[in-house]
Amino acid sequence: MGLDPGRRSIGARRNPDSADAILDAAEAVLVEAGYSGFSIEAVARRARAGKPTIYRWWPSKAALLFDVYQRLKRVDHPDTGNLEDDLVGFLKSLFSHWRETSSGSIFRSLIAEAQSDATVAAVLAEYTKGRHAHTGQMVERAKARGEVAADVDATLVADLVASFAWTHLLTNRLDADETTLRRAVGYVLKGIEADGSVDPAAVRRGRRRVIGRVTG
């Protein structure tokens, strides 16, 4: 990960469970006081630990955040044999995971931190790249089934779906119901014209009418 390089290095004699206590405290502080109240000093106070101890194990606030986030393991998403169900299930469980554990707050904080710390941004970029690849596998499986065309950009589809999740996390809209999630995924997979109920002539008419009404 690159954010906690020297951790558990060879020379380290011991680390009883103070590290775990610190991670516990960090999570608690983050949940109770929010990102604005999340400081190394606050974590140290809560863990009854010294600041130098924290700095010995984590080089930055973000590294600590990242470790806290990764402690909360995420459920792996089953292969339903159908891309839409795969993606809806993914969003559903991700939303509830973010809502019902402290993961949501922590990940929000990580994204915020990345906006003011380039090294965090780099780590976050690498992490999300991996996540996108993972989500993209759902599309790849659909390709293998012949469900979608082989030239579909799986990463881009993952990007669209993950982007939807990110902004809903960042703007306190994790309460979207399954119908909305399914509709959103449906748009990406089948488009908004999917059932062909639209008069093609009208569409063609609309496309030709390009002139005029510029400034809006």
Next chain:
Amino acid sequence: MGLDPGRRSIGARRNPDSADAILDAAEAVLVEAGYSGFSIEAVARRARAGKPTIYRWWPSKAALLFDVYQRLKRVDHPDTGNLEDDLVGFLKSLFSHWRETSSGSIFRSLIAEAQSDATVAAVLAEYTKGRHAHTGQMVERAKARGEVAADVDATLVADLVASFAWTHLLTNRLDADETTLRRAVGYVLKGIEADGSVDPAAVRRGRRRVIGRVTG
């Protein structure tokens, strides 16, 4: 907006251009030092102004940020008569606007700030709600043209497109070329099965049946 309530109130005698100088300084500090270097004291130093002057006019750092952002007017997007072109043009000009002015840095900072300040989050939510409505108008126009079904959720489409823009801003990926933007918009409008030659039977097999679509 609610973030700068007393500004230019009746009793205010004058505000020569110190306010503008402060906004200029704020923008400059943000561009040169980034969000992490953006502090009221730094802005005051740069503007050769006193901190109380800044606090007299803006109640918080975020309010100042918001004013700086709104000073940079955005081009209104022309009606091309075609939804795909409307949305691609929207993304293209938004990306270049974020890339080539300081708007990108500022908006990133606003989003980050919203993660630790609830009042900022509320203002940002209202702002983006309005932006979504604006983007949704493109879909509504397409409905009026008969280009898309009348029961399409215009806000949700706007949400998908804007989410894509947000995450690309937040993860330093504003360099997407027009092909990628067009492909992303194409997925949302026409689905991922539209751009390739795929066996329709296989598609239908994988697809869930859509029932009861109401036509306009």
Next chain:
DNA sequence: TCGGCGAAACGAAACGGCCCGTTTCGTGCG
């Protein structure tokens, strides 16, 4: 028309408070 007065906004400086990241010191344990 003009001069002066006072209110309001200003720049500068300093306040207590919090947090940063680091250093020092005494303790406990292998």
Next chain:
DNA sequence: CGCACGAAACGGGCCGTTTCGTTTCGCCGA
């Protein structure tokens, strides 16, 4: 002994507020 630890304190920065003396106008009476 050697090392990790908790605790305390370091200088530095920014927070939001207060105080102080100055400047800039609007108002009003001469």
